[in-house]
Amino acid sequence: MVQQADSIHTGLEIDAESQQQSVQQKHSSQLTPKQVLSWLPKNATPAQQDSMIRAHVKPCEITHWSKMPDTLHLPGHKAGKSFRDVSLPQYYRESFFSKDSLFHPELRGGRLGVAGDPVPYTVAGDNFITSLLLLCFVLACIAFSKSKHFVFRQAKAFFRVQREGTTVITETSSEVRFQFFFVLQTCLLVALGYFFYSKASISDTFTIEQNWVICIYAGYVMSYCLIKALLYTIAGLVFFDKKKNEQWLKAYLFLLSCEGVLLFPVVMLLSYFDLSLQVAVIYTIIVLVLVKILSFYKSYLIFFKRNGLFLQIILYFCALEVVPLSALWGGLVLISHYLKINF
Template sequence: MNKFCHTGFSQIQELYNQHVEQIDSALQHCKETPCTNGMAGEPVPYQLRNDFAITGIVFLCFFLVTYSLKNGQKYLYQHIKSFFRHKERAGLFDESSGFNIRYTLTLGGISCISTGLFVYDFFSKTEPFLFQTVSHYAILFVYIFCILLTVVGKTALYQFVNWIFFDKEKNSTWISAYFDLLSGAAFVLFPLSLLIVYFNLDFNFSKTFVLTAVISFKILLFYKCIRNFFNHFHGILHLILYFCTLEIIPLLFLWKGLIYINNILILKF
């Protein structure tokens, strides 16, 4: 009885060893021979909310907005009132004449970064080939840099043109009003950028909203331009020339420049 049991267990052990050798051989063969059967998997689409760099930029903007709202409430309130109030000459003790460089640069920078995110999201939908060939970080940096460069260039152009045609006080009032609007745009554009990044806001809705915000921004600038420079009827022709030259044309140059940069990046990479 023991002899038969010993023989049976020996056969089972031998069969088990053969089976293990067959499995090891099959695994080794799969490693050495590339598998050509089956269908290729579909890559996961790129999403802004999964990018750590985008998340870092959004958190930085959030802390800067919180800082501005906490410490600059009086500054913001004064400049909102002064934007819609026209004075021929600023008073000696008028606290709203001029601007605080901390809040101006902080909120203006947030507006530029949020606009860069919108442009980034727009081209990621309309030019997917660009995002397949070029680093996403490089594209975002280029867009934000171009928008910042446009703002700096427009400010220098304002200073030059207004220095030729208008007095120093009107020039100062206009620059302050421009940066007030740029700072105020941060409170509109930044929440929308959060919806685009983290809630995948509908592309058509976000595009319409941003376009509406830009048009509203230009209408307010147009109003301020009339009140500050051309408050007489005979200056309407100069107003149109001034506004088109310094507001509409720079936007067209920026848009065409971004498209040209996209083509260069595709060719280079």
């Protein structure tokens, strides 16, 4: 049986070769699959058909393209032109849907693969905030090394009562710049601390980028400090003399600078070491209470110690310390609720 099958297969190949030679004599071009399959009997198996196609049809480069005119247009009309032709009028180059609001050819129509979950935003992964904190740390070290004598002098003078007629040591321009830098650093650190709190308690998604949210918080805290300094100046000029007002403003800037220095470690721990928010809130409250106690003590030394008035210091402290702090907290909460995404 095997010999009979081989003889049949050999006979088919011989017949195919003879037919191929006759066809190639008539047609010098490449054979088509139809011509090759016509040589086989009707009962040829698919394997035999495939072997015949592989043996006689060889792929080659097309050298004779059709030169017939394009007929893919309406009968009786001339062939269209390409939309890339710049000589065409505008209405030819525009599509019917060009002015449709839903037509966006520049957008990709599909997505490759399955969309994954987006990576949640973290301050540790934010290059802008990381660079800003690193810059603050480096500049704070430089500022402290350049003005450490000024800082120690202010710390000593903070707990002393300046007598009348005492010569006041004026600050240099570089020392004033360094102190204003510490104040700006305090505003940024307060904004970052409240940003962590708002993400945990109010909302972790906002209508704008997180960087802009932090910038808005920092701008609001900076406005709070400026308005508070303006209120101190107005109250000092109305009820006290210019010298006492100047002493208090220097003490106020010193307290703001110290507040930023004390808040810097907790912000770094929240950003990069996943410190518990509860511990951070307790630490921040302790720092704020300590700063308010020191401001209460300094305002008493400057304004009310010689007068022996106790009720006025309470009113002064409540009007210029407690009320602005409550306004700061309420404004930050209002901004957070305005910027959050409501689902």
